Amino acid sequence: MAPKSLHILLASLSILAVALPFSAASRGPLVGGWSPIADPNAPEIVEIAKFAVSEHNKQAQASLVFVSVVKGESQVVAGMNYRLQISAKDDGGADDAKTYSAVVYSKAAPRSLELTSFEPIKA
Template identity: 50%
Template sequence: MTIKMTSIFSMTLSIFLISSIFFHFSTALGGGVGVWTPLNNVNAPDVVMIGKFAVDEHNKEAGTKLAFQSIAKGETQVVAGTNYRLVINAKDGGYVRKYLAVVWDKPWEKFKKLTSFKEM
């Protein structure tokens, strides 16, 4: 019984160490969970949809009437889903202003949440 428990402990420790090494290499090379990665195409339909969602949600929460124009740049971060950090151009009255928005998206759960929205 003691030999079996020692073997299981050794195997578990080995798996943990190997996983840890791969995680650190992945992070060092610019990948991995929690790393912000620039978006290649801010005009992709799914990214534009996230930007429009951010403006719409902000309008509901703040009682404003911003009008989505475009996305200037953006990044994604893998979490339990995906965080989108977007620089959004939105019209406020007669002026186009820049806003920094963060949206948490979990499409498999049909879940989106605006976690941050501020003028730049």
């Protein structure tokens, strides 16, 4: 009897080992993984990008002006991280817009935003 039970157990474990990855993939992004943002022009994303530029200006005593969100990714953590490529230009001149990489942490309740990083992207 023991060998038959062992075969059934091994067969069941094999089926689970094959089925679980497909089940997890159908649920959406895993916690901790970066996922592309489908619409970088969505109002919430633009609001976060404008916050990033404003906060960078305060911290660096800069005068950048937000132009647009080029693209972005989100990451589920204890809240949400947004990694955005932002087009911005210097307020004081006629320079062309440059692209910056910003990471903003968003906490749900109470809602708060925190600029984690803001760096120019070298062309």
